Amino acid sequence: MRGMDNAITRHTKDSGRRAWWVAAVTGVAVVVAGAFSTMPGILQDPLRQEFQWSRGSIGLAASVNMILYGVTAPLAAALMDRFGIRRVVVAALGTVSAGAVLTGVMDAAWQFTLFWGLLVGLGTGALSMTLATTVTHRWFTTRRGLVTGILASGSVLGQMVFLPALSWTVARHDWRPALISLALAALAVAPLARLVLRDHPADLGQRPYGSDTFVPRPDPVPGAARRTVTVLRQAAGTRPFWLLAGAFAICGASTNGIMWTHFAPAAHDHGMPVTTASTLLALIGVFNVAGTIASGWLTDRVDARRILAVTFLLRGLLMVGLPLIMTATVSAPMLVFVVVFGLLDLATVPPVIALCRTFYGDDSAIVFGWTNAAHQIGAASASFLGGVARDAFGGYDPVWLALGAACATAALLSLAVRPRPAGPTGAGRERYASPAARG
Template identity: 80%
Template sequence: MRHTTGNIRARLGHRAWWVAAVTATTIVVAGAFSTMPGVLQGPLQRDFHWSRGSIGLAASVNMVLYGLTAPFAAALMDRFGIRRTVLTALGLVAGGAVLTTGMDAAWQFTLFWGLLVGLGTGSLSMTLATTVANRWFTERRGLVTGFLASAGVLGQMVFLPALSWTIDHHDWRPALVTLALAALATALLARLALSDHPADTGQRPYGSSVFVPRPPPVPGAARRALTVLRDAARTAPFWLLAAAFAVCGASTNGIMWTHFAPAAHDHGMPVTTASALLALIGVFNVAGTVAAGWLTDRLDARRLLAVVFTLRGLLLVTLPLIMSATVTPPMMAFVVLFGLLDLATVPPVIALCRRFYGDDSAIVFGWTNAAHQAGAALAAFLGGVARDTFAGYDPVWVVLGAACAVAALLALTVRRTGPRPATALRPGRQAVAVRRTRC
């Protein structure tokens, strides 16, 4: 009994859990930055008389860089280490926030917020979570991935009310300074507690029965990110996962976070009420993503991904039938279920990237995440066009529901059928580790 209790304490006290906690804190702070363009629109229009298009350009640049930076950040972590990459990224977001407080032209907002903050938050996205989970965990990888995936949404939930209150009572500049200070405090925490690899602390990865030596740094981070993309693009699983994840982005970030409130307002619901429903979706995101990570450790990731897409598609198709001016029980059921499914695709997609691409899975996932952001941007744009064309969003929900059905079929067909590529490549380049799997 004493031996069992001591073993449990030792496992819970493993350094991997502390690294995961610091990583989660970092992702929480990075997630808070993504909420700012929406709450800044009114104050910036009032102070500078900028158009929504000018303000939206900075947000668009930020979103694009968020997606494109991720695979290069994963390569930088292999070259310079997790801690150095995280500290640099937190410095970028803090600097971008501080510089934004002194801007007086729209192009400066695009430069400071779109470029600097976009690069920083893109480096602190799910590729960070993937890299930490791959290096520090052999067991519980799915659970840890789900926990870290939910951290970004948790950051929005934690910071958004406080930032909105600060803007209402003190102006928008103190809110940005608050974010910058949070980033700097997190940087100090990462400097003290974040380690690059279990071997640095003399420990094995959590759940591993053998000691894993730290791999040597991989030079040429940018070249490696592009090389991994080239090699992965020669395999069918990459395109299937990228296409499915693009549908994921279109059916969540792209349409829900951009057009749900206007669509509800078309049915007579106040925008404040619709925004509250979106916040509730964010609340259930956390539970859904952690649950998806737990299930990924136990079930076939392809089938789990297909089930999530199928259920999400059914919910979107039924949305026109339950939209109303008030919050009804069917609408609350939609909010709960959609929240549980919103980010539930992330752990199985990461698991599939790991299965097929091994040590390069973090970079490959970064490129699939870029497809996710592209799908989100396309849906955000075409959703507005559809609203202008059809005077409503009903066709949009139906089309995206059908797209989710297609994504479910794509998930079920993900498999490696070609020969395993050679692993002995010229120095400075790692092979794409693709496992031949009969699923």
């Protein structure tokens, strides 16, 4: 009996160790994918100088990349259920590598849209947060929020790690070596993913981390494209989906859409050098990592709806107060803004994923993928409308005020997501029947 107990204990430790290794390699893949998002801004001036392309032509490729990033995410989650995590990750890493290499030999603007917009957009979309959602759902039953927070911070970490090196490479050598460096980084991760990643703990005869019972591997779900649309149709018939999608669209508008596109020009309107404003954005990215991990830790312990509501409310207050602290120099209030905004920037991701998991179970990764598509739509809308508002009003003050009000609305939407009561027919699931469960 003692020997059996020792064997069970040893088996449990092995299961926990492998789950963290799978999470670590997933994180590396997310970091590399995040690095690709830094390139369009770096490439803009070199491409204009070499090919005399317009900013619109270059921006088209970036727009196609962003749209495909959002649309591919839910499809990638369904493909992981059909073909497995390992195959999808390896294929995605190969796709982004091919896109980067082909971009290095292009000589026409339409090729940039094809290679960078299409191939890199598809590859990075498959390596987005739906990958993290699938891994945490399959490999962890406890610490899910913490693992989600760590993996969510990976894309920002990739930008922080690679951006200085890529910028230096472009400045000292050329833009093509920078692309080759990214391609080699992705190719280097592919064999690691092939070696370490497994689709489910049951493939190794192990239990998910924190589980007291063995969980059999679910059968592959055929028809990935059809299932992606079916899940959307089913989820769209539930109240939580629209509340989360609406809140996440506002999240995209108040982060990626406005800050990464218009913060530097807005600061420059007040006399701040663009290089200084860019440095402040980089600092926001630094605190992003800490805030996302902390949010994941809290999601394991606190009602996810409350975390979302507080995050949006604080972000809205920061937006409303931003016009009051914009100056030509970096002041103490501006540094406070940078730190707090950085902590809040991606803090919405772990609670949204947790709520998707609560309401949609095995389909949560696909549902989150569609929710993330709403995030991208919100970001794209704010990026465009922010520029329109700047032209119309001669400044960004109305934009910050409007986004502050939108964040308050997002806080109310978050609280309107009713917690699911005990039982098989909780809120949000009365009309939702998993396509995976139906077969």
